[in-house]
Amino acid sequence: MxxxxxxxxxxxxxxxxVAMSATITGFAKADCTGTKGKSFNVKPNECSTLRGDxxxxxxxxGVPNQIKFFISGPHDICTRANLTRGxxxxxxxxxxxxxxxxxxxx
Ligand SMILES: *[C@@H]1O[C@H](CO)[C@@H](O)[C@H](O)[C@H]1NC(C)=O
Numbered sequence: 001m002x003x004x005x006x007x008x009x010x011x012x013x014x015x016x017x018v019a020m021s022a023t024i025t026g027f028a029k030a031d032c033t034g035t036k037g038k039s040f041n042v043k044p045n046e047c048s049t050l051r052g053d054x055x056x057x058x059x060x061x062g063v064p065n066q067i068k069f070f071i072s073g074p075h076d077i078c079t080r081a082n083l084t085r086g087x088x089x090x091x092x093x094x095x096x097x098x099x100x101x102x103x104x105x106x
Pocket of ligand 1: 081
């Protein structure tokens with residue numbers, strides 16, 4: 001019995017740590033269409049910049065609570081969110097004339 005409880009507890013811990021990491025994928029065109037870029041794992045409260053891989057739209061999944069998107073330019077390193085979405089998965093398109101440059105999840 002004791003063994004079973006331990007196995008269940010460690011299985012729960014393992015799935016919780018997997019859920020802590022979200023995945024983002026950049027796309028060259030709006031609404032997650034066009035050329036697909038690299039996929040990144042992003043961690044909560046860590047600014048993830050796409051650098052040379054800035055994207056017109058980003059598909060995201062596994063977001064625990066919230067994901068913020070930042071456009072290229074003076075606010076690219078997670079200093080002023082242009083768009084905030086809730087947890088889960090979806091696709092976010094940058095405003096006209098801009099690309100997404102960084103994201104921050106929590
Ligand atoms: C997002 O960026 C666009 C282009 O700079 C701007 O017009 C819009 O007001 C920004 N939205 C927010 C919430 O900052």
